[in-house]
Each structure stands twice: as C-alpha cells, then as structure tokens.
Amino acid sequence: MSKPNPNSKPPTMRDVARLAGVSQPTVSRVLNDASTTVSISEETRQKILEAVKELRYRPNMTARSLRTQQSQMIALMIADISNAFYHPIARVIQDVARQHDYDVIIANSDHRDDNERHFLDAVIRRPVDGVIMVPIHLTDEDIDRFITLTQTPVVVIGKQIEHPQVDVVWADDGKATYEAITWLIKERGYSQVGYFGIPDLYPPGPRRWRGYQRAMEQAGLTIEPDYVSFEGDFTLESGRRAARKLLAHDHWPPVIFAVNDLMAIGLILELQDAGYSVPDDIAIMGFDDIPEASIIRPHLTTMAQTPVDIGRKLAEALFDRIEGRETGSKRILECPCRLVPRQSA
Amino acid sequence: MSKPNPNSKPPTMRDVARLAGVSQPTVSRVLNDASTTVSISEETRQKILEAVKELRYRPNMTARSLRTQQSQMIALMIADISNAFYHPIARVIQDVARQHDYDVIIANSDHRDDNERHFLDAVIRRPVDGVIMVPIHLTDEDIDRFITLTQTPVVVIGKQIEHPQVDVVWADDGKATYEAITWLIKERGYSQVGYFGIPDLYPPGPRRWRGYQRAMEQAGLTIEPDYVSFEGDFTLESGRRAARKLLAHDHWPPVIFAVNDLMAIGLILELQDAGYSVPDDIAIMGFDDIPEASIIRPHLTTMAQTPVDIGRKLAEALFDRIEGRETGSKRILECPCRLVPRQSA
DNA sequence: CGAATATATGTATTCGTATGCTTTACAGTA
DNA sequence: TACTGTAAAGCATACGAATACATATATTCG
Incomplete structure (x- = not known):
C-alpha cells in the first residue's frame, strides 16, 4: 500500500489523449458529449472511453471552472450550525445540489456581522455559481454590491432583504406570532402573555414583536413592560440567563412566548432547575419546532x-436561476407555519 | 441599485496592471509580497495598491488554484449533520481553517457507503489541499487509492483506519465503554446491564461491544442474549424502535447502555411515552454527551x-501536514472520555 | 570610464480544460 | 476529372494568475 506513485499527479486529458492516440480536444468533446456541433466516430469514442477507464481519469474541476467560468459549487451561509433549525435546510440543499452535480461550501456566521462580511469576501474571491444565505446584518446595499460585482444568483431567507434580483424564502412569522399569542389567550385561556424576544436589529425581531403587540391589542390586553424582554440572542444559554432574571422578580406572567425554541428550552430548563413546574407555575411557548x-x-x-x-424552496429557486429557467425579477416564496400544541403551554 | 454593471465581470490583474501602467506579473509580485527574490520600487507598489483599491480587485482563486495546484480549501465529511456530536467538530475546523485562510467544503454521508464514495470522487475532481473525514464504510484500500492518486493529506476520526500516511484522532471508546459498564455495576450497583449497540460493520461497534463484554466478564456477570441488541443505527428513531421491541418483552435489565446519546434518548422517550419511569423502571446510559x-x-x-x-486536533494535524511542519508517518492522537453521572442511570 | 552588478520590470510560458476555426480525407455529383 | 460537401479530428487560443527567464536602466567599482 501507498507505494509512491510513479507519476504522482492525477492523469489529465492530455494523458488520456496520448494513450488513445488522439488529440486532447477530441477527448474533451467525447467526455462532454458533443455539446457543440461535432461528430466523433464510434471507434474513437471507444478508444477514448477505454483510456479514461484505464487511467482512472477524472476531469479537473479547477481547470474546467477557469475555462467555463462556472464552478459547479454553491455557497451556503447559515446563521448557527448548532441550531437544529438549520440542519434540515442544509441537508436538503446538499441533496438538491448533488442531484444537479454541484458541491456545497458551508459557512457559519454565528449571527456575527464580521463573519457575514467575510463570507461575501470569500465568495468573491472564490467564484461560486450561486449563493444561499441567512443574512442577519447584511443590508440590501451589501448584497447589491456583491451582485453587481459578480452577477451571481442569490437566494435568501428573510423578508427584510428587498433586492430586485434576490429571491426570498420566508415564513409569515409576524402573522404566525399573532396567531400564537391569540391562541394562547383564546384557546388556552391565559389572561396575560409575556414576550421573550431579541433585539430589534435582528431582522425577525420587529416582525414578531409587532405580531405580539397586535394580538395583545386585539385581545384587549395591556402589555406589561415587566413581562417583556429583548435580551435573547437565539441561544439556549440566553434563555437560561433570562430565566435567572425572571427568578429575581416576584410576579410572573402565566405564560411566556419565546421567539425561538432554543431560547424557550433554556427558559424551561433553568426554571425547572430552580424547582418550578412548567406549565403549572409558568407556561412556555416556542417557535420553530x-x-x-x-x-x-x-x-x-x-x-x-x-x-x-x-430548504427545498431555497435550493430550487437558486437552481432555477443558475440553470436559466428563471430570469425575471425577485420572487417571494412563502412557507407555512403551523401551531403545534404540546404540554408546555 | 443593481444598475447593470457596465463591465460585468470582476476586474482581473490585467485590469489592475493597465490602470497602474505596469505589467500583470508586477501586480502579482506586489500582491504576493515578493515571495521570490524580486524587488519592486515603492512608487510602483503604491500605484498598484491604489489601482487595486480603486477597482476593488480580488484575486480569482480558481485561476490561482490552477496555477499553484493548491486550492486553499479543505474538505470535511461528517457522518450525520443532524447529530449534535459533529457540530462543535465542524465549527472548530471551520475556525481553524479560517485562521489559515482556508475555506471548508462540508459533506454529509448519513453513514451511507455510496455517499462516502461519492465524497472521495468529488475531492478527486475538485482537488482540495486536505481532507478530514469520519469514514464508516471506507476501507484502508479506498483511502490508499485516494492518497496515491492525489497526494492529499488525510486525517480521520476512527482507529480502524490504519494507513501509514493518515493521522488518526480517536477516543479509546473500548476502554471508555469498559469503564462505563464497570461503573454502572460497581458504583451504581446494577446487577445486570443490557447493551444497545450497532451492527458490527460500523467501526465503533466491535470496539464498544468488546469493552462491554470485558467489563461483564470481569464483574462475573453473564451476558443475557435477550438484553443485547445491535439494531441501532446512531439515530434517535432507532432508539425508539428498540424500545418498542423491548416493551413487547416481559423481562428487562435494570439498566441499558446505549452506544450513543441519540439512541439512548430515543429509548427514554419511547419508554416514557409508554408510561414507564427512567431510571426507576429501567435506567439508561448514553455515550457522547x-x-x-x-x-x-x-x-x-x-x-x-x-x-x-x-475537532481542533483534526484541524491542527491536517494543517501541520498541509503546511509541511509534519512529514513523518501517521500519528495517533487520543482524546479523553469522561464519565458524566446524571439522573438517568 | 568601461565593466560588473544590482535593481526594477517586462516577456513568455504554464496549470488543465473548452471551444472556435482549420485541415484532412473521402464520398458524391456534374 | 474537377469540384463540392461532410464527417472527423487537429490546431490555436483563452480563462486568470504565478513564475522562470530575459532585459533595460541605474549604480558601483577597479
């Protein structure tokens, strides 16, 4: 095993051509299945295919990319690899990409501004054929700069992005929040609802906050400032921190709506650790499932x-553009939300 | 916004050179900081740097890769993106890679043989500077073929790989399993221990199974065939399935050791759903944390x-080789395991 | 003051592949 | 027989950057 390979480099088309006794372009034509109006004799084709097999030739994507100006790669930037919400998204995107014979570069921003910018830099230096991302801090201008510079199709999660060429996949989370709060009040009978959110500068923040406000107003409830917090950052740990603050107070809402599951779970764990019962002492509702x-x-x-x-909508929207089936201006693709009643609220 | 860019393509070195009134190679030399013994006048350097700034020039990695035969990318293949065990690994590898100015391609095998092979194919076609993977089905021969073909450094998780040029990171999970079982018996006082494992063809399977056997033997306990199953596949769902089988039986071991946490959690959830109490009716222990x-x-x-x-050991071992600090034959890097007593057993 | 030596830059080529254009060989036609 | 058409394959070049080699100018020294 591992005897130092005599010709250490992988074979090239030239090697195949030499072995088959033809020229390199002929090999290229055979392997790319006569895309332009060429014709290759069956005999030559066979010789070449045999040579390919014998040498175990694999085309070099780097060279191909340089020549065709296509990389056969797409880039994906998610906001948090630890958040399970993104796993099915990443997985589906990979599956779809693979069906199209594309590879995927995955980057993880951790919700951080500098990481998001670094990602754009990276996909400028290493051209990819398409970009899917979850921008939290990037603005329309940032994205526009990238697009005018690279002409690369971009698809995002998040309605806050409004760029004429960027397809958007989103859920109507404002409405979903409204429905969740309304359901807590009307169906579950809670007389008050607390809100555990994130700072307004994170895009989903304002939408969900307004959904909450609207539901409270419509139910004729006043929003108690004490029952509202914006100190979450999407992580479980921020939920625990919020619970610790809550424990220091003496009056609690009967139920708290958290803007994502991880934060909700953090709340529950910390409250339970302090000896309280969910939902008896306080109920908790999350978002994401x-x-x-x-x-x-x-x-x-x-x-x-x-x-x-x-994930599927993202990937398909992107490949629609990469493969030229869609050339118009931006599309908005909405995904449903669905209330899942369980035991915590 | 998005006015169609007049010169739609990103600027090249040639553009920079033209603007600065020099030749393309001069630009290259300035940007690569005089790697070979060259000297550039300060004046020229400044002109070039200005031109770079004005045009917002970014080097094209594809072209650079073709020329240098280096991609500035590493590839990572994990076994299951949904398994949280791999998240910190992926994250750390990305962090280290970024420090070295490398990008990371991530692939997900879902423990499937064909996906693992497809991954190797992909990194043959798209040369990367290094590969980190969690091979489940790939053999020494597969890996050897890849290495002799591409001369790419490879680092793996899993002691089963024994290739003279492949660094291995592993935990002594055989020993750890032995200790876990022994602890359950000696410290927690269980008189019998069930085992919920995976088929022997998955590499960690035999190691952990032997650890279990050894511990049982040493404790003077006989292994009850009824208390042993190899039907896990690393997933939570396989834990639930196993629990359903267990529920059909009428005698249970007092405690079951599962070879990973997801499977253990599946057991617990299904047993609880059936009305049983963990650890009172049956205790469960996992592996991974x-x-x-x-x-x-x-x-x-x-x-x-x-x-x-x-993750850190993997990444650092790989970059040791990529950057030539390490050229010797394979190293074996062991990571510790640590017993974490909680409430389930 | 001419030659040797730095110093600064340009020229030509290369990486592996794709593709427009040209050439070759031969069959068919008038 | 001379000419045209077509199939088959080769030739040349381009993609963008890196680099070995060549060249031109300025500097230094005997």
Whole structure:
C-alpha cells in the first residue's frame, strides 16, 4: 500500500489523449458529449472511453471552472450550525445540489456581522455559481454590491432583504406570532402573555414583536413592560440567563412566548432547575419546532416552521436561476407555519 | 441599485496592471509580497495598491488554484449533520481553517457507503489541499487509492483506519465503554446491564461491544442474549424502535447502555411515552454527551467525548501536514472520555 | 570610464480544460 | 476529372494568475 506513485499527479486529458492516440480536444468533446456541433466516430469514442477507464481519469474541476467560468459549487451561509433549525435546510440543499452535480461550501456566521462580511469576501474571491444565505446584518446595499460585482444568483431567507434580483424564502412569522399569542389567550385561556424576544436589529425581531403587540391589542390586553424582554440572542444559554432574571422578580406572567425554541428550552430548563413546574407555575411557548422540542419534558408547545420545505424552496429557486429557467425579477416564496400544541403551554 | 454593471465581470490583474501602467506579473509580485527574490520600487507598489483599491480587485482563486495546484480549501465529511456530536467538530475546523485562510467544503454521508464514495470522487475532481473525514464504510484500500492518486493529506476520526500516511484522532471508546459498564455495576450497583449497540460493520461497534463484554466478564456477570441488541443505527428513531421491541418483552435489565446519546434518548422517550419511569423502571446510559443529554428529563448519564478537542486536533494535524511542519508517518492522537453521572442511570 | 552588478520590470510560458476555426480525407455529383 | 460537401479530428487560443527567464536602466567599482 501507498507505494509512491510513479507519476504522482492525477492523469489529465492530455494523458488520456496520448494513450488513445488522439488529440486532447477530441477527448474533451467525447467526455462532454458533443455539446457543440461535432461528430466523433464510434471507434474513437471507444478508444477514448477505454483510456479514461484505464487511467482512472477524472476531469479537473479547477481547470474546467477557469475555462467555463462556472464552478459547479454553491455557497451556503447559515446563521448557527448548532441550531437544529438549520440542519434540515442544509441537508436538503446538499441533496438538491448533488442531484444537479454541484458541491456545497458551508459557512457559519454565528449571527456575527464580521463573519457575514467575510463570507461575501470569500465568495468573491472564490467564484461560486450561486449563493444561499441567512443574512442577519447584511443590508440590501451589501448584497447589491456583491451582485453587481459578480452577477451571481442569490437566494435568501428573510423578508427584510428587498433586492430586485434576490429571491426570498420566508415564513409569515409576524402573522404566525399573532396567531400564537391569540391562541394562547383564546384557546388556552391565559389572561396575560409575556414576550421573550431579541433585539430589534435582528431582522425577525420587529416582525414578531409587532405580531405580539397586535394580538395583545386585539385581545384587549395591556402589555406589561415587566413581562417583556429583548435580551435573547437565539441561544439556549440566553434563555437560561433570562430565566435567572425572571427568578429575581416576584410576579410572573402565566405564560411566556419565546421567539425561538432554543431560547424557550433554556427558559424551561433553568426554571425547572430552580424547582418550578412548567406549565403549572409558568407556561412556555416556542417557535420553530426543532427536534429538541420533542425531547424536553414537558414537550414544547411551539409554532412549527417547515425547514425541509424552506430548504427545498431555497435550493430550487437558486437552481432555477443558475440553470436559466428563471430570469425575471425577485420572487417571494412563502412557507407555512403551523401551531403545534404540546404540554408546555 | 443593481444598475447593470457596465463591465460585468470582476476586474482581473490585467485590469489592475493597465490602470497602474505596469505589467500583470508586477501586480502579482506586489500582491504576493515578493515571495521570490524580486524587488519592486515603492512608487510602483503604491500605484498598484491604489489601482487595486480603486477597482476593488480580488484575486480569482480558481485561476490561482490552477496555477499553484493548491486550492486553499479543505474538505470535511461528517457522518450525520443532524447529530449534535459533529457540530462543535465542524465549527472548530471551520475556525481553524479560517485562521489559515482556508475555506471548508462540508459533506454529509448519513453513514451511507455510496455517499462516502461519492465524497472521495468529488475531492478527486475538485482537488482540495486536505481532507478530514469520519469514514464508516471506507476501507484502508479506498483511502490508499485516494492518497496515491492525489497526494492529499488525510486525517480521520476512527482507529480502524490504519494507513501509514493518515493521522488518526480517536477516543479509546473500548476502554471508555469498559469503564462505563464497570461503573454502572460497581458504583451504581446494577446487577445486570443490557447493551444497545450497532451492527458490527460500523467501526465503533466491535470496539464498544468488546469493552462491554470485558467489563461483564470481569464483574462475573453473564451476558443475557435477550438484553443485547445491535439494531441501532446512531439515530434517535432507532432508539425508539428498540424500545418498542423491548416493551413487547416481559423481562428487562435494570439498566441499558446505549452506544450513543441519540439512541439512548430515543429509548427514554419511547419508554416514557409508554408510561414507564427512567431510571426507576429501567435506567439508561448514553455515550457522547451531546447538548440534548442535558435537555431530556431525567438528564442523561453518559460517557462524554470532547468534540471541540477532537475537532481542533483534526484541524491542527491536517494543517501541520498541509503546511509541511509534519512529514513523518501517521500519528495517533487520543482524546479523553469522561464519565458524566446524571439522573438517568 | 568601461565593466560588473544590482535593481526594477517586462516577456513568455504554464496549470488543465473548452471551444472556435482549420485541415484532412473521402464520398458524391456534374 | 474537377469540384463540392461532410464527417472527423487537429490546431490555436483563452480563462486568470504565478513564475522562470530575459532585459533595460541605474549604480558601483577597479
């Protein structure tokens, strides 16, 4: 094993051509299946295919990319690799990409501004044929600069991006939040609802906050400032921190709506660790329906999103553009949300 | 916004050179900081840097890769993107790669043979400077073929790979399993221990199974065939399936050791759904210590691995080779395991 | 003051592939 | 027989950057 390979480099088309006794372009034509109006004799074709087999030739994508100006790669930037919400998205995108014979570069921004910018830099230096991302801090201008510079198709999650050439996949989370709050009040009978959100500068923040406000108003409830927090950052740990603050107060809302499941789970775990019961002492509702929502006890009542659907829409929208089936201006693709009543609220 | 860019393509070195009134190679030399013994006048250097700024020039990595035969990319193949065990690994590898100015291609095998092979094919076609992977089905021969063909450094998780040029990161999971079982018997006082494993053809299977056997033997316990199953496949769902089978039987071991946390959690959830109490009716222990282990109630007693450490060792071992600091034959890097007693056993 | 030596830059070529254009060989036609 | 058409394959070049080699100018020294 591992005897130092005599000709250490992988074979090239030239090697194949030499072995088959033809020229390199002829090999190229055979392998690319006569795209332009050429014709190759069956005999030559066979010789070449045999040579390919014998040498175990594989085309070099780097060279091909340089020549064709296409990389056969797409880039994906997600906001948090640890958040299970993104896993099905990443997986589906990979599956679709593979069907189209594309590879995927994955980057992880951790919700950080500098990481998002670095990602754009990276895909400028290493041209890809398409970009899917979850921009939290990037603005329309940032994205526009990238597009005018590279002419690369871009698809995003998040309605806040409004660029004429960028397809958007989103869920109407404002409406979903409204429905969740309304349901807590009307169906579950809670007389007050607390809100555990994220700072307004994160895009989904304002939408969900307004959904909450609207529902409260419509139910004739006043929003208690004490029952509202914007100190979440999408992580479980931020949920625990918020719970610790809550424990220091003396009056609680009967139920708290958290803008994502991880934060909701953090709340529950910390409250339970302090000896309180969910939902008896306080109920908790989340948003996303990640797998952990069905692991925690009590199982988490939540507003489900459809990450597989989201991922598929993202990928298909992107390949529609990469492969030229779609050339018009931006499309907005909405994915449904669905209330999942469980035991936590 | 998005006015169709007049010169739609990103600028090249040639453009920069023209604007600065010099030749393309001069630009190359300035940007690569005089690697070969060259000297550039300060004046020229400044002109070029200005031109670079004005045109917002970014080097094209594809062209550079073709010329230098280096891609500035590494490829990572993990076994299951949904398994939280791999998240810190992927994240650390990305962080280290970024420090070295490398991008990362991530692939997900889902433990499937064909996906693993497809991955190798992909990194043959698209040369990368290094490969990190978790091979489940790939053999030494497969890996050897890849290495002799591409001369690419490879680092793996999993002691089963024994290739003279492949660094291995692993945990002594045989020993760890032995210790876990022994601890259950000696410290926790269980009189019998069930085993929920995976088929022997998955590499960690035999190691952990032998650890279990050894511990049982040493404790003077006989292994009850009824208490042993190899029907797991690393997923939570396979844990639920196993629990359903268990529920059909009428006698249970007092505790079951599962070879990973996801499977252990599947067991617990299904047993609880059927009305049984963990650990009172039956105790469960896992392996890995993924975040979900601290979410489920009761919290999961488990044998922790150190994925951050594993990821860092993998990445650093790889860059040691990519950057030529290490040229010798294979190194074996061991990561510790640590028993984490919680409530489930 | 002419030759040797730095110094600064340009020229030509290369990486592996794709593709427009040209050439060759031969069959068919008038 | 001379000419045209077509199938088959070769030739030349381009993609963008890196680099070995050549060249031109300025500097230094005997």
